[in-house]
Amino acid sequence: MVRQGWPAGNPDRLLSEAMRFRLEGRTGEAVARLRKIVAVSPGHAAANIAMADILKAEGAQDDALAALRRAAEAAPSNPAIWSRFVFELRDAGQKSRARKAARAARVPVALRKRLVDIAEGRSAPVDDIGDLIRQGALAEAWRVGTDRLKSFPHDDRLLNLLGAAALADDDPVRAEEVLRRAVAEDPSSEAALSNLGLALVRQGRASEAIGLLEPAAGRDGASLDVRVNLASAYFRMDRMQDAADLTGRLVREAPADAELLGVRARALTALGRSAEAMDFLGALSEEAGFGLHDVLADAISESNGRAAGLDYVDGLEHLPRDTESRLAALLAEWGELDRAAVRARRLAEQDHTDPRPFRLYGLCATWKADDPLIAAMRDGAGSDRVAPTKRGEFGLALAKAHMDLGDHDRAFKALEEGNRTLRSMIDYDVARDVQTMERIAETWTEDAIARAGSGLEAPKPIFIVGLPRSGSTLIETILSRHPDVEALGETPLVFDACAAARYSAEPAAVAGVAEAAAGSLTPNPPKRVVTDKLLANFLNIGVLAAAFPGARFIEVRRDYRDNCTSIFQADLGAMSHPYAMDLEELALYAVAYDRLMEHWAKVVGERLIRVSYEDVVGAPDDEVPRLVTSVGLEWDPACLSQDAPSRRINTMSVAQARKPITASSVGRWRRFEAGLAPLTRILEENGLVQTP
Numbered sequence: 001m002v003r004q005g006w007p008a009g010n011p012d013r014l015l016s017e018a019m020r021f022r023l024e025g026r027t028g029e030a031v032a033r034l035r036k037i038v039a040v041s042p043g044h045a046a047a048n049i050a051m052a053d054i055l056k057a058e059g060a061q062d063d064a065l066a067a068l069r070r071a072a073e074a075a076p077s078n079p080a081i082w083s084r085f086v087f088e089l090r091d092a093g094q095k096s097r098a099r100k101a102a103r104a105a106r107v108p109v110a111l112r113k114r115l116v117d118i119a120e121g122r123s124a125p126v127d128d129i130g131d132l133i134r135q136g137a138l139a140e141a142w143r144v145g146t147d148r149l150k151s152f153p154h155d156d157r158l159l160n161l162l163g164a165a166a167l168a169d170d171d172p173v174r175a176e177e178v179l180r181r182a183v184a185e186d187p188s189s190e191a192a193l194s195n196l197g198l199a200l201v202r203q204g205r206a207s208e209a210i211g212l213l214e215p216a217a218g219r220d221g222a223s224l225d226v227r228v229n230l231a232s233a234y235f236r237m238d239r240m241q242d243a244a245d246l247t248g249r250l251v252r253e254a255p256a257d258a259e260l261l262g263v264r265a266r267a268l269t270a271l272g273r274s275a276e277a278m279d280f281l282g283a284l285s286e287e288a289g290f291g292l293h294d295v296l297a298d299a300i301s302e303s304n305g306r307a308a309g310l311d312y313v314d315g316l317e318h319l320p321r322d323t324e325s326r327l328a329a330l331l332a333e334w335g336e337l338d339r340a341a342v343r344a345r346r347l348a349e350q351d352h353t354d355p356r357p358f359r360l361y362g363l364c365a366t367w368k369a370d371d372p373l374i375a376a377m378r379d380g381a382g383s384d385r386v387a388p389t390k391r392g393e394f395g396l397a398l399a400k401a402h403m404d405l406g407d408h409d410r411a412f413k414a415l416e417e418g419n420r421t422l423r424s425m426i427d428y429d430v431a432r433d434v435q436t437m438e439r440i441a442e443t444w445t446e447d448a449i450a451r452a453g454s455g456l457e458a459p460k461p462i463f464i465v466g467l468p469r470s471g472s473t474l475i476e477t478i479l480s481r482h483p484d485v486e487a488l489g490e491t492p493l494v495f496d497a498c499a500a501a502r503y504s505a506e507p508a509a510v511a512g513v514a515e516a517a518a519g520s521l522t523p524n525p526p527k528r529v530v531t532d533k534l535l536a537n538f539l540n541i542g543v544l545a546a547a548f549p550g551a552r553f554i555e556v557r558r559d560y561r562d563n564c565t566s567i568f569q570a571d572l573g574a575m576s577h578p579y580a581m582d583l584e585e586l587a588l589y590a591v592a593y594d595r596l597m598e599h600w601a602k603v604v605g606e607r608l609i610r611v612s613y614e615d616v617v618g619a620p621d622d623e624v625p626r627l628v629t630s631v632g633l634e635w636d637p638a639c640l641s642q643d644a645p646s647r648r649i650n651t652m653s654v655a656q657a658r659k660p661i662t663a664s665s666v667g668r669w670r671r672f673e674a675g676l677a678p679l680t681r682i683l684e685e686n687g688l689v690q691t692p
Helices: 011-023 027-040 045-057 061-074 079-091 095-104 109-119 127-135 138-149 156-168 172-185 190-202 206-217 224-236 240-253 258-270 274-284 293-304 306-314 321-334 337-350 355-364 372-382 388-404 408-423 430-443 446-452 472-480 492-501 507-517 535-547 560-569 583-607 613-618 620-630 668-672 677-685
Strands: 462-465 485-487 529-532 552-557 608-612
Touching (some): 027 045, 045 079, 079 095, 079 127, 156 190, 172 388, 274 293, 321 355, 388 408, 388 560, 408 668, 430 535, 462 535, 472 552, 472 613, 492 507, 507 535, 535 583, 560 583
Parallel strands (some): 462 552
16 A cells, blocks of 8 residues: 555655665665655655765755755754764865854754864764664664764864774774774774774683773772773783672672673683573573573573573574574583574574674584575675675685685685685784794793792693694593693683793793792593693793793694694684785794794603694594503593593584594695685795695
């Protein structure tokens, strides 16, 4: 039925069609639909604003301004529309009209003052950007905001909103860039500080976030957001008690804050207090809008067993997208790859602008040739409508699909394009990392370790170190099956504790490391030894050897061509592993790493056990017993078990680590031999691989 007075459709349908045509580049048809709306309802705000956007892009400035004027006059109390109208007048060079419009606007006094500030060029309009973020129109919010930065490059509120848009679009790298500018403009801005801390946490840089947020959180009247983000950073740094203590205080202040409750429940679960987390989350789980089902499922699993956690997850339906996404990731960590793949696929089918479920599906399942989602990934990798970081991630996800289909040329092309996009987002110089490794080697000699030694007899941890994608998860899994071993996974607290002593072989600094990290490295009875698999501790072997005289180190060595190829394929995080996205930088980083490891082999001697990945997967019956006994453990046949591990695995190896030991990945670099030439040339020149 056609509504009376509306030719060929109602306004909502016409507006929807116009928006679709605009996205498809069919601007003429979009404007035609919008004109139909305005012909019947001249003040229709959404239609006029959309028309103004199109007309401005096409250079029809006067017509665009007329559309905005109609929208503003029809919505006298809407700050977003009035702010936009006054700004566009000023931006068009019509400053006197902008001032007149601001002063004549029939709006509340406070808004009129803001309009005058915009007209005078003192501040940017931001209300409409906030509206766009709340509506989920994140790409549009970013476009509008960056356009306004040309006129207001120092507006901290505008910069902060751009950061918020990037965070909402799951792009913390881009968020960090604008939020640092916002903080520089106004160091007292709690909103910008809080958002910057969150951007750092999401990049795996929780230690930096803590350094930023702790001073702000300690001030009288500190915002809830600052303190919750600080608690989240504590959690990411493995400072579980700090996270639990802080959230325990905050929950009395904001008992219904979902982010706060999520951090508190995760921290309690990690501290072995999962029943406590279950109690307060269970009481909330029946309420409409509850989004912490993944956190509750994890607490149930820890308290009542994995089967109970799975039963809870399987009984859930009609969940918010963010909750569904986190549940899919949790299922993958549990090793429930089929269940994770089903949920990830459903998410990918619902939204072709988010690469995360595509990536997760590729980790948990094998792509098929006729899968329509492959075309969606290809579109995402080349679309200007998604953020650059997401385009890069789509490229890496697409590469996995081509690998599954055996099309290695297309796979490598997708890898190159995806990594090139990601690399363009960051400022990085591999020479700085090379210099860092050289400086560490100069600091930590055999004599330096002996002089700075703490003298502690316990604990005696095992540190698994190496490059990413070297086979470390396999080695950790083998050792975790031993009845005396507690596998900690990656413990950032220990790595962070080493920072103060990394370039200083002073006994006092080393003693500080031992004091800060000993508790984390002490096993829970009846276990006798812990493993820590934070691979970047290859930088800290000197510090850790001095702090813990009984510690041993396992370096997993893999053919550098295979190792670097796997790194290049993996989405490891642009800021966490900035060397990984350019083949020459990756090769130079590997060369510097190898030199540092050769240094450690000389200065710590037999405490460093160097394990060949190829040997382990090629002859596990021989190599695994040798590995186990070399770290001071008695041989136990359980270490050769082929059963899938029940522990959580949250690395890129979620699928591989649950399969029997296999040599299928050995020599995989040959599939991309031509494309890898820049990398292999540098590796060969430095003696890291043998020339045929």
